[in-house]
Every structure is written in C-alpha cells, then in structure tokens.
Amino acid sequence: MADQSTTGVPIELRKVTKAFPGGGEPAVRELDLNIPAGEIVVLVGPSGCGKTTTMRMINRLIEPTSGDIVIDGRSSHDIDPDRLRRNIGYVIQQAGLFPHMTVAANIAQVPKMLGWDRARIAERVDELLTLVGLDAEAYRDTFPRRLSGGQQQRVGVARALAADPPVLLMDEPFGALDPISRERLQDELLGLQDDLAKTIVFVTHDIDEALKIGDHIAIMKAPGHIVQYATPAEILTNPADGYVEQFLGAGSSMRLLRLTKVGDIEVDQVPYASEDADAAAVLVEIERDGRGYALITDGMRRPLRWVSAEQLQGVEGPVGSAGDAITGTLGHRMTLQDALEALLNADNDVVPVVGRRRAYAGALSLSTVQNAIQAIKTRERERRLHRNHPGGSG
C-alpha cells in the first residue's frame, strides 16, 4: 500500500454557478471544465475572477448554487463534505499549518481522522518528510514557527499528501514565497508529480507560474467564466482573444523558450566518433554530412572535442587527440531559454547536447533554436486550422 500510491482521477464541472447572497453578479457563472486524471490544471486570472471560488467548490468549502461537480464518476453532492475533503489534499497560501502542533502532528491529522494506527502514521510521516525534501529526524518534532516559508510549504504539501488522496487542490501555494524558493518549490512539485501523477487543481494569478506548472491552463475572467482552456504552448501561440493577450503581456516567444525543453525539439545530428575510430572513415562521414566537422567522444559517448575536416587531413589510423576540446554541453532537460543563454556565451556556434549519463544526443546552434520556435508556432497554427475545419477537404 505504501509503495503503490493512488494516481489521479478525472474531475468534471458541469454548468457550475455560484451566486453569493446579495452579491449581484454571480461569482462563477455556468462554468464547464473537464480536468483529466493525473494532470495539473491551473486556474489563472486577476483577483475577483472566481478562480478560488471555483476551486473551493470542488471540495465543497463553498457549495455551488447550481450545477454539478463529478469526481471520478461520482457527484460530489452525494458525498459527506468532511469525508470528501479527507480524500482531497488541500494546500493553501502560507501553508496554513497548525501552529500549536509539531510538524509530525500537522501531517498526521488526516490519517488520524481516517483511523490509521500510530505505527503506520509515524512511518507515513517520515516517508512524506523525505518525499518533500525535509530530514525527518531533524524536523519531525519542530513547530511550524521555526521553519522558513519554503519549509512550511513543504510540510503543507506533505500534509495534503498524507492519506495519499487522488486529487490535490492548491490555492496560490507559493504566492507568499521569495522568487528563489518559489522556483525551487515549483520544480520540486513538477518532480513529485512525475512520480505521483495526481490530479492537481492549482490556482494562481501569476501567468508565468501557470505556464510553467500547468498541463492545461484555464484563463478566467470576471464574472466567473473561462476565456480559454488549453495547453501552455497553445495559449502562447494562439491566445483566444484580446483579454488573454493582455493577460499574457509581452514576450510570448520568450515564454515559449522557457516552456520548451531542449529534449523537446529536433536537435542537429552532427556526425560523431570515438577516439579510436579511423580518421579516414570519420573524414568520409564529415564530407557526407556537409557541415565540415564532427564530434569526438569517449568510450561512453561523452563529448570530448570538435574536430574539423582540415584537422583530420593526413591523419593516419585512429583520430586520437586531434581537434579542439569542447567548452561546454547542454542538458536535454534544460529549457530553451537557458540553452539560448549558454549558446550566446559559448565560444563555438555549435554546442553538443547530452542526454542520460551525459551521453551525446545531438548539437544545438542559435539557428536551430530559431527554427524550432518557428516550427512550434507553425504546428500550433496548423492544429488550430485543423480544429476550425475538422475533417475538411484538402
């Protein structure tokens, strides 16, 4: 049970409306939203657009006026609200930890309500602290006040995950943190999600956070409706209307760079060979490729040197130590933005890309990045056309 964690379930909002008594315009108006299982869906918009209200209706902290919310095929209306909430992790701004309880006791609250025995709870608490990157021995018995904001929020996440719920609601969880902690916790959340595959509904007013975290993003506008619901790349390349464009602000292409990993684009395939490869054969390879150079790697395919056709002229037998040592490599998990930064600072026009175990995976140049961005934009445009004329001739 402990090693097999529960993965996400789908959530469906059907014509959900929330009107507060005496509040005039409804806070949320006939909202439809399909949240696929195991995805992070971000609700983003300016304050007062109804995003928090929408999220709080999922665990019934706010009761919808009309409409239905279906979680894993069951209408949330038919489940006792307290029991419903014990199966939905809840993370809020500044963590909302119970200040009079130790870290362990904070995390233990939901398992306790579910009637777990002490030994199992203690084991789970340590497991979770390790999972969120805190040393269990050091932090278990401390009080929240003694933790930094980032550490508190880690405990907040651990508390939400305690009973291994399929769904997590996160209400501006990193809003109160400094930019560095925020970035780090975002990365860690994404890392966790790779393993856990929960269904996460994430509320933020920060579009950059939304673009980074979300598998899908719902851009909301007051009074309580969704203007665009799409993947980050689609929102960047094809904003639904002026409101979304304004909300995105300038720099969509730069954001696309930040969103795309080096491994996601087609990198250049420069010929490569190991040190003991025959120089003449490498030369033939270079001439066939037409670029005029090749990469020399070690036995584990790790890049060592660039070698040009001229440098290989007249070399007999193995390549050996011919060529110029490389000055750096790019990881395939780097964002294109970071890669671009590295390319601009590099001594060569072309920098090798390495994948797992630092093995050669391709090469990147400024023009490759440029072409990749163009390709993404074209692809999104074609997808849009295709969607507007489904099954159309031509």
Add this chain to the structure above:
Amino acid sequence: MTLWEYVEDRWDLILFETAQHASMVAQCVLVAAVLGVLIGVATYRRPRLASLATASSGVLFTVPSLAMLGLLIPALGLGVAPSVTAIVLYALLPIIRNTVVGLQGVDQLVVDAARGIGMSRGRSLTRIELPLAWPVILTGIRVSTQLAMGIGAVAAYVSGPGLGEQIFSGLARLGGANAVNSTLTGTIGVAILALLFDGCFVLLGKLTAPEGPLSRRLTTGGVRG
C-alpha cells in the same frame, strides 16, 4: 494585642475562613469559566450575538457589587446562594469577552486549512481553535479570579462564607478591641490568596501554552508511541 497575637489566637478560624474563601472563589470561577466559554463558543461566529453577550455581561459589570448582593437577597435569601450567584455573574464578563476575542483572533487561514483537510466544525473547534485561543481565554479566567477574590470578600455582607467575615466584623466594631486586627487579617488574607491563585495561573499558562510541554506531549504523543 498585636496582629500576630490575634492571628495566633484565632489560627484555626482564620485558616478555615481562608480555605472557605479559596474554595468558593475556585468553584465560582470554574462555573463561570464553563459557562463563559460555552457562551463565547456559541456566539463568536455571529458578531451581533457576540456583542450582545459581551454587552449584557458588561451591563451586569457596572452594577456595584454591594448593590448586586443586596438585590439578590429577596430572591435568594442570605448566605451561600447570593454570594455564589453574584461572583459567577461578575466573573462571566472577562471570560466571555476573552473567549470571543480569542476565537475571533485565530488566523482564518488556519481555520480554513482545518476545514479543508476534512475536520468537522466541532473537531476544528476543539483541536484547533480553542487550543489556539486558550492563552487569551486563560487571561480572562485569571482576571475573573482576581475579581472573584474581591467580590468574595464583600459577600460577607449577605453572610456569605470566607474571609470577608473578618473584614466586616472588624469594620462594624471600629474602635473596639481587635477591630483593626480583624480587618487587617481579612484584607491581608485575601491579598495572599489572590497572589497564590495568580501564581497558579502563571504556571498553568506556561504548561498549556501552544508550544508548551503539555501541548508538545499531546500533539507528538499522538503520532509517535
């Protein structure tokens, strides 16, 4: 006769009256604490009801204690009944007010988190809100105790139990033998009792502070054997 000789002479009586006084104050404050916290819990979520509760106990507060005791005689007669009733009524105000203020002062984010992870209203109240409001409530009880000490002494006016008897009988015989000694004994006795009670509250406050030893035992003990 010096004061010391007076005390030595009537040691048994004075000790008895002191114990009576302490017991009366302790019991009245206990009743007031239970009632006051209950009223506070029942009203703190509804601002109008909460201000009604504090306002009406505030009105009671403005009635002079001697008048209050006198007014209670027709209904309750003399002795323990009017004394206890008056003390409880006076002790209520600080407890109700501090319970309401304490509960309303609990960080809404924390209450939201408690509800959000699936705690029922009652569980959130007993596990989260009351423990967090406790230092403020305890301060209210402490103030009430000091108040009850003084009113308990005045209660001798309606033949109530306790050290007030020493004070009133002394005042009645002013100029007579041992009148001053009697009054002083009663007054000093009440003062010493008040200090002792206050000391107990300081200790209790330290033990039950949100991060204090008792809370640590309760919260961590629940998780780890």
